[in-house]
Amino acid sequence: MPETSQIKLPKQLWNDQSIDLTRHSYKGKLLSKSDGFKLGKLQRKKVPREQLSKLSKRPKGTTALTIYDWSNQGRLEKLKPIRAKRMSISPFTFYRGMASLMLFDQAWEQVNSGLFQQICGDCHLNNFGGFASPERNLLFGINDFDETLVAPFEWDIKRLATSFVIAARDIKLADKVGLKAIKIMLNSYRQQLLESAKLSPLQVWYEKIDAITLLENTERRKLRAKCEKNLNLEQKKTVYSVLPKLTQQDQDTGLRHFVDAAPLLWHPSVDEPFSQHVDVFFKEYRDSLKYDRQVLFDRYQCTDVALKVVGVGSVGTRSAVALFQDADREPLILQMKEAKSSILSPLFVEKVNHEGERVVHGQQLIQAASDIFLGFSSISNQHFYIRQLRDMKITFDLNGMDDEYFYEYAEGCGLALAHAHAKSGNADVLMGYIGASNTIIDVLQTYAEEYAERNLKDYQQFMNEIADGKIQIAGDNAL
Template structure:
């Protein structure tokens, strides 16, 4: 069934919009000084102060309207699990429906006009550790389901707002959330400035190494926590999840997934991945680089199961596949359904494959990406990656003020690298400037949007209380 179309603006791009994805302006490549000058000129056309203004939603459109839209096409039996996870707090609600903020941002009267590849769901819990192909632990954005070409500051706005909402969620003072925004933005601009001194190749090769973040951590208490995270990351691989997710067939030696409903189960005949699996993985193999195809051929599939993941992804078709080589060494892949963005009708170029959109955004913005990152089709579009390949995220409940600030600094640094790699650091710095204006603008915006999110969450919880939205039990958490 075709998804209901929401009322959207006629367009995002205007005559004042500039495409930073190609580094070409008016037919020529920009020098560093020209890029900086262009950013300053754009600042005069679209003053930064205008970015603090929230949009007005179209008449008769509420958070519940967007929630219903985002639920279309999801597996019916999983919708109560999604609702349960979103109901935990205003922050899990914020995480669970990124399409709501994208919708609001599209209706904002003003944006910078500086368009490039962005994450699209850039909240603080979407940052974390992940493995490079060289098996080093890097730090950066690790979820790109909503990636798109849009105004660069949309990422900054979502990240800034997440610090205000998360601070309240873990009982930190509002001033802590606001200071975290300032810390994040200062770190973001400082690292952007460093990138303006680098060549395109140097920016491309640059990485945010988790061990470097540890070395720069002055707080002893925080250093111990980060050391613990680094140690645990090294152990998060296919072998580490085998005892929990699988059991071994004593005759063949192959392992198989153990059902753990409602979060993990083998598909019934009418469910995704119950058939055409061979074709799916052949298409996936074709999406890989040639050397990875040869590597992939050293494994054979032994099992596939459906698995509930995350908050916002619950209800979409997600699965895991177990592969083993001749000596029964494991490779576990995760397949996630890739749905069109809520803003896809506004895209200048039509997306041919949503899974390809996701991995292209990830490869462009991450310092290094999973070697098994690929895409395929099984009625729906999917993107594929390794499950838990040294992937870690922080525990917000474990944070005090100092930890919160240190984490904000790390997020700012990582986002700056992602934006510099995907866009143009010179233009961004020219637009942002080095003063306090952009800090005050985003603090004001984040405070306002956090209040809007709280009202949206309360409306959502009222619908739950009125039995208009069904939620699962605590076993779904």
């Protein structure tokens, strides 16, 4: 399989026209709101928005399968067929499972805005949802940061826009629905940027998108009732709801332990991560937490650890769950996810020492509020980030969406992405660059349609490899 160094990458992402939006300064001077807006407009002249619609040409000899092979490096061999199975379901699951492919393609695009900041990196519509704030409020926003990096801000918007086209087809909605969803998402994104531009950096930092408020603003009564029902069901998925599914209680000690359910949940063998050195792992993890969370964490003890298959793109990486209990057997379940290097790591301006720390820092910068147990650690030279399992984390089922539900969801995603970008970047500069005309909408609709067609061809190539027996897939029990 190809090493990262063998995959041809551009010499660099940054150039003389690139601007770092993270610090709210330019040429050593803090930007006022008016200066930021002017800078964005000036950047628009240097890099016309119309040029953002152009897809890249892949280097000769590089295909989607090349990147798929790269992304499989270091994954557990026995889980690779499960990943392939989940990716094979549809062009949309393939798209979800291949974030590295789009990052690679975006890196090769001849033009980017030059406006760099911390982005999600895998900003498709299924990576938005509900999550709990430390105050136990239900928020809405981006909830996956495995691919977070400093890159052009529009990369997130492009991946999100394309996902609406692909997902609309996947759930049998008309192509025009996907395109209209992009327009709604972008108008929502711009409106939220305008609102953020009125605020101070501190006010933006404190601002949050309340999932209940979003629901209350839904105008159609039937849709609101449907969303409310789904929200209530999902909100009940806490640590207590998963205990009966994942664990059973020892009658003698009263302690719970995970129940093996191969091929998706099992206790590690001696040659697998977390079979030993667990105490050292959690000591390092504890040190990554804020002091008050360290004190809270000390009130629990680890009683069991198991490996667990999660997601689509993450399948094959080392993911595990750890069960902690206090003296009264009250549970805490943490999820440990391996943080792998980005395909674009060789292009990073600042080199990464710990991939788990990269994910944690990116999430804290982008997300309105992060899990109180979000941290990082290492075991067997593999990097992990850690968070609570199922802490009011809510995903929205696309399959039950009609046109109007799809549009409502697009509006919420645009709102959430703008807030994330305003927090991690500079809303004034972004608004100055995007502008108020329909140009950016036309550009991204064109891009999304063309990339959706590329994704379909890549998916078909992937399925041909499966049909020829060159890629092995698991059975339906892996879904």
